[in-house]
Amino acid sequence: xxxxxxxxxxxxxxxxxxxxxxxxxxxxxxxxxxxxxxxxxxxxxxxxxxxxxxxxxxxxxxxxxxxxxxxxxxxxxxxxxxxxxxxxxxxxxxxxxxxxxxxxxxxxxxxxxxxxxxxxxxxxxxxxxxxxxxxxxxxxxxxxxxxxxxxxxxxxxxxxxxxxxxxxxxxxxxxxxxxxx
Amino acid sequence: xxxxxxxxxxxxxxxxxxxxxxxxxxxxxxxxxxxxxxxxxxxxxxxxxxxxxxxxxxxxxxxxxxxxxxxxxxxxxxxxxxxxxxxxxxxxxxxxxxxxxxxxxxxxxxxxxxxxxxxxxxxxxxxxxxxxxxxxxxxxxxxxxxxxxxxxxxxxxxxxxxxxxxxxxxxxxxxxxxxxxxxxxxxxxxxxxxxxxxxxxxxxxxxxxxxxxxxxxxxxxxxxxxxxxxxxxxxxxxxxxxxxxxxxxxxxxxxxxxxxxxxxxxxxxxxxxxxxxxxxxxxxxxxxxxxxxxxxxxxxxxxxxxxxxxxxxxxxxxxxxxxxxxxxxxxxxxxxxxxxxxxxxxxxxxxxxxxxxxxxxxxxxxxxxxxxxxxxxxxxxxxxxxxxxxxxxxxxxxxxxxxxxxxxxxxxxxxxxxxxxxxxxxxxxxxxxxxxxxxxxxxxxxxxxxxxxxx
Numbered sequence: 001x002x003x004x005x006x007x008x009x010x011x012x013x014x015x016x017x018x019x020x021x022x023x024x025x026x027x028x029x030x031x032x033x034x035x036x037x038x039x040x041x042x043x044x045x046x047x048x049x050x051x052x053x054x055x056x057x058x059x060x061x062x063x064x065x066x067x068x069x070x071x072x073x074x075x076x077x078x079x080x081x082x083x084x085x086x087x088x089x090x091x092x093x094x095x096x097x098x099x100x101x102x103x104x105x106x107x108x109x110x111x112x113x114x115x116x117x118x119x120x121x122x123x124x125x126x127x128x129x130x131x132x133x134x135x136x137x138x139x140x141x142x143x144x145x146x147x148x149x150x151x152x153x154x155x156x157x158x159x160x161x162x163x164x165x166x167x168x169x170x171x172x173x174x175x176x177x178x179x180x181x
Numbered sequence: 182x183x184x185x186x187x188x189x190x191x192x193x194x195x196x197x198x199x200x201x202x203x204x205x206x207x208x209x210x211x212x213x214x215x216x217x218x219x220x221x222x223x224x225x226x227x228x229x230x231x232x233x234x235x236x237x238x239x240x241x242x243x244x245x246x247x248x249x250x251x252x253x254x255x256x257x258x259x260x261x262x263x264x265x266x267x268x269x270x271x272x273x274x275x276x277x278x279x280x281x282x283x284x285x286x287x288x289x290x291x292x293x294x295x296x297x298x299x300x301x302x303x304x305x306x307x308x309x310x311x312x313x314x315x316x317x318x319x320x321x322x323x324x325x326x327x328x329x330x331x332x333x334x335x336x337x338x339x340x341x342x343x344x345x346x347x348x349x350x351x352x353x354x355x356x357x358x359x360x361x362x363x364x365x366x367x368x369x370x371x372x373x374x375x376x377x378x379x380x381x382x383x384x385x386x387x388x389x390x391x392x393x394x395x396x397x398x399x400x401x402x403x404x405x406x407x408x409x410x411x412x413x414x415x416x417x418x419x420x421x422x423x424x425x426x427x428x429x430x431x432x433x434x435x436x437x438x439x440x441x442x443x444x445x446x447x448x449x450x451x452x453x454x455x456x457x458x459x460x461x462x463x464x465x466x467x468x469x470x471x472x473x474x475x476x477x478x479x480x481x482x483x484x485x486x487x488x489x490x491x492x493x494x495x496x497x498x499x500x501x502x503x504x505x506x507x508x509x510x511x512x513x514x515x516x517x518x519x520x521x522x523x524x525x526x527x528x529x530x531x532x533x534x535x536x537x538x539x540x541x542x543x544x545x546x547x548x549x550x551x552x553x554x555x556x557x558x559x560x561x562x563x564x565x566x567x568x569x570x571x572x573x574x575x576x577x578x579x580x581x582x583x584x585x586x587x588x589x590x591x592x593x594x595x596x597x598x599x600x601x602x603x604x605x606x607x608x609x610x611x612x613x614x615x616x617x618x619x620x621x622x623x624x625x626x627x628x629x630x631x632x633x634x635x636x
Contacts, residue, residue, distance in 0.1 A: 024396050024493060028601035033580035037250035037280055038287035040257055040294070052602045072397035075433065076599060078332040080254055080348035100433055101401050102332060106348035154237055156362075166350050170262045176354055178239060178362040 012135040012162065014092045015142075016064035018128045021053070023070035027077040027103065029053055036081035045081050046088035058089040066132065068124045069096040074103020083107040083114075093132050095139050095150070097121050108157045111165030115139055115150035123148070134161060154178075200324075200463065202229055207468035209233075210368040211438050212403040214465060215343040216240060219326045221360055234367045234472070244320060244327045244456075245355040246274040248312050249281065250580075251330035253291045254349035256298050259356065268359035271456070273304035274320075276312035279576040284583035304356075310548035310574050313337070313516045316344075317423055318550050319455045323441045324463045328355055332430045333516055333598060338404075338438035339422035340445055341465045345435050366403040366435045367474035368467075374409040375482035376416065380633035382526070383421035384518055384596065384616040387428040388487040390479065392497025400433030402474060405467055407440070416481065419448040420522035427517045428598065431494040440466045486619050486632055490600035491592075491611035500619060503629045507539070510593040511624035512605075513617045514545030514572075515579040518596035521554045527621035528560035530635040531567040537627030542569035543578055543585040569624070581605040587612070594623045 029052030036045055050057035067073075067086065073096035074082060083106050086094065093113040097120060107114035113134050120139070124130065129142040137150040137158070156177040163169040169177050203209065203217045209231070216232045217223070219240040223230045232238045247255045252275050259265075267273055275295050283289035299306040307315050312329065313336040321327060323341035327334060330352040337344035347361070355361050371390070391398065406425065408414035417425075422439045429437030439445070441464035486500040513519075513527050524546060536542040544564050546552040552574055555561050564571050570585075572578075578585025579597035587593055587606030593613070595605070600612035615623070618632035625635070 026396075026599075026601050028599065028604050032603050033250065033279075034582050034586075034606075037580075037582060038285070038291070040253040040291060052608060055608075072400065072433070075396055076332065076431075076601060078251065078330055078334075078346040078348055080251065080330075080350060084254075098397065098400070100397065101435060102346050102348060105351065109348055109350045166354065167258050167261045170264075176358065179358075 013131065013133050014064060015129060015131045016066040016092050017062065018066050018068045018124045018126060018130050019061065020124055020126045021067065021069040024072050024075055025069050026075045027079050027082040030074065030082040031079065031085045036079055036085070042084050042088040045085040049085040049089035049091070061090055063090040064092045065090060066130045067091055067094040068120060068130070069094065070121060071097045073099050075100035078102045080106045080110060083110050083112040087112040095120055095130070095132070108153070108161050109166045111161060111163070111168065113161060117148045117150050120148060134158070203231070204463060204465065207470050208472070209468045210403065210471040210473070211405050211465060211467045212343065212366050212368055212436060213471070214467070215324055215326065216363060216365050218324065232365050234365050236365045237362055238365060239360050239362050240326055241360055242272065242328050242355050243325045244272055244274060244316070245352050246276060246312055246316065246327070246329035246331070246334065247349060247352045248275070248279055248331050249277045249292055249295060250279045251349045251352070252295050255330060255353040255356070256294060258350040258353040262353070264357045267302050267304065267356045270302045270304040272359065273302065273356045275299050275304060275306045276315065277308040278311045278574070279580060280582045281309050281573070281575045310550070311516045311519070311576060313427060314520070314547035314551065318452055318548060322449065322454060322462070323445065323465050328352065328361060333427050335430050335434060335437050336423055336427035336516060338426035338436050339419060340448065341438055341441040343436055343438070346430070366401055368403040368405050368471070369399055369475045369477060370405045370407055370473045371477045371479060372407050372409060373413055373479050373481060375413065375480040377481045377484070380486050380618060380631070380636055381481070381484050382616040382618060383417065383424040384428065385484050385487045386479065386481065387425045388489050388497050388614065389484050391428070391432045391495050392487070392489070394432050395495045396432060396493060398432040399429065401435055402433070404429050404434045404437040406438070413481070414442065414444070417444070418522060419444060420520040423520060424518055431599065486616065488594070488619065488629060489614040491613055492600060492602050494600060494614065500629070500631050503613065504631060506613070506629045507592065508594050508623055508628060509540065509591040510585065510587065511536070511540055511542045511620050512545070512578050512585055512593055512595040512597055513542070513620050514547065515576065515597035516547050517598045518617050519545055519547030519551060519574070521551050523596065523617040524551065524555050524560050525558070527617045528563045530618060530621040530632065531569070531625065532563050534567055534625050536568040536624045540624055540627045542567070542624040543572060544569050545572045545578060545584065546574045548574050578605060594620050594629055596620050
């Protein structure tokens with residue numbers, strides 16, 4: 001995709017091709033420090049999405065594609081630029097067996113669906129078409145017709161995600177989502 | 182309505198008595214105690230709410246920090262939300278430490294954005310000391326609620342603070358409201374016994390632990406460190422505790438805390454706090470009958486010098502397995518191991534010796550205070566005579582942004598925090614992590630080397 005496209009609009013249902021990764025994909029792989037610390041522009045950050053895996057990753061993906069990963073996705077740094085880079089590069093969701101704590105919070109905060117599905121391991125091949133539903137918090141592998149249920153999150157986190165993240169939520173309601181719950 | 186001073190005093194008295202009940206409660210973990218005290222419901226309902234592991238709680242935050250690589254995004258989010266007033270600027274801290282002084286124009290512009298924000302809102306700002314070390318030296322107190330847009334914020338657990346990392350936009354929300362939601366973590370208790378052998382330090386202990394439990398071994402959990410007796414306790418200086426609390430992030434820990442004891446009290450007496458948080462000075466011990474998710478035993482005398490890496494922190498080896506791996510750079514410093522105790526041991530080893538001709542050695546203190554101590558004690562001179570470079574306090578080399586980045590295929594042994602792919606520079610470079618003593622021995626030999634022969 002080109003860098004000036006809008007990021008993937010989060011809707012309750014989306015479809016995309018799977019990019020399959022292993023365990024412990026840390027935030028230095030997702031976006032190295034020396035790039036993320038030299039810009040405050042999400043589209044610039046997107047050029048370095050998954051740089052540690054493949055510097056051309058952002059050119060190879062299509063809008064809506066989905067990252068599938070193993071254990072502890074997003075470990076390491078607190079950098080919010082990690083989910084931001086993935087989202088603005090066109091990734092519509094990350095599904096992992098488990099997430100590192102700060103990445104998981106950050107993903108919801110910036111409006112990138114993060115679905116924790118321990119049994120996803122071995123159930124998705126590279127390029128499979130995946131359908132996710134963030135109202136129901138499910139993911140379906142279209143090829144195998146298998147549906148997986150993600151770990152539930154507090155309702156305020158889901159609401160925040162459906163609005164597109166904390167900033168969008170605040171702009172709409174002039175209130176932080178956890179205050180009401 | 183005007184609040185009279187007597188009703189304010191009454192409120193404070195009530196708060197103190199609520200806190201005291203919680204502090205004396207024997208069935209609560211450290212995390213449950215602090216979150217119970219900071220729970221905004223307790224303040225609103227004027228009766229103590231007890232928060233247990235698994236609860237989701239909104240807490241009052243005492244300090245919210247962002248640094249030069251996370252602050253700009255926090256400022257951006259605040260601007261996008263249209264919030265132009267901070268809840269309490271005296272609790273907001275911005276630190277310019279990661280790429281300090283600015284390495285290039287792009288960084289300089291982001292530093293300027295931070296300085297403008299600080300002067301507009303009149304919040305705290307520090308340039309040129311690493312945030313975690315500054316917070317330890319001047320701000321953190323037992324029971325304080327500290328959130329930082331930096332994963333190693335958990336370092337302040339060494340002085341019994343509840344300290345953890347979050348993202349930039351959430352820090353913006355804390356600056357706006359003074360509050361945030363937290364999930365009360367389950368706790369793993371780690372019992373420490375035995376005496377360290379020669380050449381073994383706090384860093385070896387935490388690397389050994391992470392090697393056993395894995396990079397997500399404490400994900401979402403609190404770690405509570407417990408000493409089996411006073412003799413064991415005295416081995417763990419404040420600098421050693423800071424190293425352990427800091428590096429606990431590498432197995433995913435949300436907080437990593439030491440109980441308040443005489444070492445904490447002495448440290449706080451010798452390093453006066455510059456904020457007002459010493460009012461209501463408290464000590465926090467976890468309850469004797471608190472419920473733990475897991476318990477773990479570490480016998481210090483069973484640990485050997487450890488080396489972690491490359492590419493993952495839980496790939497931990499005993500020194501003998503990697504001896505003779507040739508290195509291009511040896512790095513001593515960072516927030517994980519850049520304190521005076523660290524610079525002392527490495528200086529002791531390098532005194533009268535030279536850094537190997539095929540290796541460069543970079544030394545970076547964690548703060549201005551550590552730098553000044555190192556000058557006063559003559560360590561800087563020792564490093565320079567040995568052929569090392571002594572830099573200002575910064576996160577530079579640790580994150581590969583300046584002052585010690587690695588080129589293609591280069592190999593570095595480092596006392597810094599992480600060895601992830603490309604962490605210190607080129608994707609093909611490799612980083613091994615070890616204690617400052619092991620790094621100093623390796624600097625002398627030009628290959629990964631056992632520190633024990635220099636001690």
